Amino acid sequence: MLTKRIIACLDVDDGRVVKGVRFVDLRDAGDPAELAKRHADSGADEIVFLDISAAHQRRATLLDTVRRTARQLFIPFTVGGGIRTLEDATAVFSSGADKISINSTALANPTLITEIAERFGSQAVVVAIDAKHHNGSWQAFTHGGRNPANRDAVEWALEAESRGAGEILLTSMDRDGTASGFDCELTRAIADRLNIPVIASGGAGGAADFSEVFREGHADAALAASIFHYGTSSLGDLKQHLADEGIPVRWPC
Amino acid sequence: MIAIVDYGAGNLISVKKAIDYLGQDSRITADPAVVRHATKIVLPGVGNFAATAALASSGLQDAITARIQSQIPFLGICVGMQWMFTGSTEAPKTPGLSLFPGECVRFPSNVKSPHVGWNQIEISSTSRLCRGLPLNPFVYFTHSYRAPVNGSTVACCDYGGKFAAAVEKDFLFGVQFHPEKSGETGLRLLANFCAI
Numbered sequence: 001m002l003t004k005r006i007i008a009c010l011d012v013d014d015g016r017v018v019k020g021v022r023f024v025d026l027r028d029a030g031d032p033a034e035l036a037k038r039h040a041d042s043g044a045d046e047i048v049f050l051d052i053s054a055a056h057q058r059r060a061t062l063l064d065t066v067r068r069t070a071r072q073l074f075i076p077f078t079v080g081g082g083i084r085t086l087e088d089a090t091a092v093f094s095s096g097a098d099k100i101s102i103n104s105t106a107l108a109n110p111t112l113i114t115e116i117a118e119r120f121g122s123q124a125v126v127v128a129i130d131a132k133h134h135n136g137s138w139q140a141f142t143h144g145g146r147n148p149a150n151r152d153a154v155e156w157a158l159e160a161e162s163r164g165a166g167e168i169l170l171t172s173m174d175r176d177g178t179a180s181g182f183d184c185e186l187t188r189a190i191a192d193r194l195n196i197p198v199i200a201s202g203g204a205g206g207a208a209d210f211s212e213v214f215r216e217g218h219a220d221a222a223l224a225a226s227i228f229h230y231g232t233s234s235l236g237d238l239k240q241h242l243a244d245e246g247i248p249v250r251w252p253c
Numbered sequence: 254m255i256a257i258v259d260y261g262a263g264n265l266i267s268v269k270k271a272i273d274y275l276g277q278d279s280r281i282t283a284d285p286a287v288v289r290h291a292t293k294i295v296l297p298g299v300g301n302f303a304a305t306a307a308l309a310s311s312g313l314q315d316a317i318t319a320r321i322q323s324q325i326p327f328l329g330i331c332v333g334m335q336w337m338f339t340g341s342t343e344a345p346k347t348p349g350l351s352l353f354p355g356e357c358v359r360f361p362s363n364v365k366s367p368h369v370g371w372n373q374i375e376i377s378s379t380s381r382l383c384r385g386l387p388l389n390p391f392v393y394f395t396h397s398y399r400a401p402v403n404g405s406t407v408a409c410c411d412y413g414g415k416f417a418a419a420v421e422k423d424f425l426f427g428v429q430f431h432p433e434k435s436g437e438t439g440l441r442l443l444a445n446f447c448a449i
Contacts, residue, residue, distance in 0.1 A: 003371045076434050121300035123395040197369050250371040250391040
């Protein structure tokens, strides 16, 4: 049976892993290449790497970090942050990423989704959506959650799929960094309307949150960062818990 | 030297990286002359089956066919494996190599397509490619079309019905999943191929 994926996310700033709470308040959590390998060895199904410094500078540092990370990683590896053109995407793929994730740029220039998909395949294009609850629906935000995009998140997800996105990485801004559980309602609203996989993100606190987002949120995959970095929750324990609950997971790997 | 054939379809770097990690000499190439001197050939591929049309027009197909006739081990990955069948309904005008019978078709509408993620496969004990692997390992897939199960199938997967996850006949090998992205299982499979 197709398993539910557990994805470990590394938020990277200038070559170091950091993780913010509600998009601010950054703490240093280590070397990206080392952490990615450690997560892969512990049972992560996939690694996502979000370059949060990319909006400003330091592309060379990023590409070097991607290269170092990719060399010892033999599970799917996604890189996002600061990709604005087909050339930016090409540089990231050439450094060893399997997929790229685009967010603000996709909203500003949706044709980029199609351009990258045509060159590298839809499976290589993840569209990241940062969504926030507002008056009974969800609005998409850009620039790390700073600017409202004036787009309904569900409608945007459908458009991204039709333009060639291979997966949606859906972050609940209301839950991100709070460890209060994924937003199952948001996740289900999008997962039920799309054919491509939806990765739930934002709010993971413990194993029960993952069970809930798979069962209630209909997520295909779930992503978390800080709970893995700081050892709050071991990937192995999490997967064992999910397996015990009858949720199909890659365990033992 | 293992030739990793570049016909403009997707990202070949992860395949190269995995083969490098195994300590094997390989080269990404779009040059039929290089393919003609390779001791093994890997044909990766993601995306649309129509991309394989470039193999015929570039002369790579002739080079590959010549090497296959000389019994040089050949491994097709994903669309590269599908190309070893007669064709695919994804691109009816683009013929495959017909090394294996049957046509690749889309997943039925009762399952989400593409089929993305880690799924378990069932390996038959006779496979050289899968030697030493557990009988039901998890491997990473990403595809919307699938090849039929036939006499050369050495591993099956079930997603909206059974399909061929790996095929094998003499020196011809194909895998629908991505061994370069399938962790230790995938590395062992690639090491098996390198050792044939």
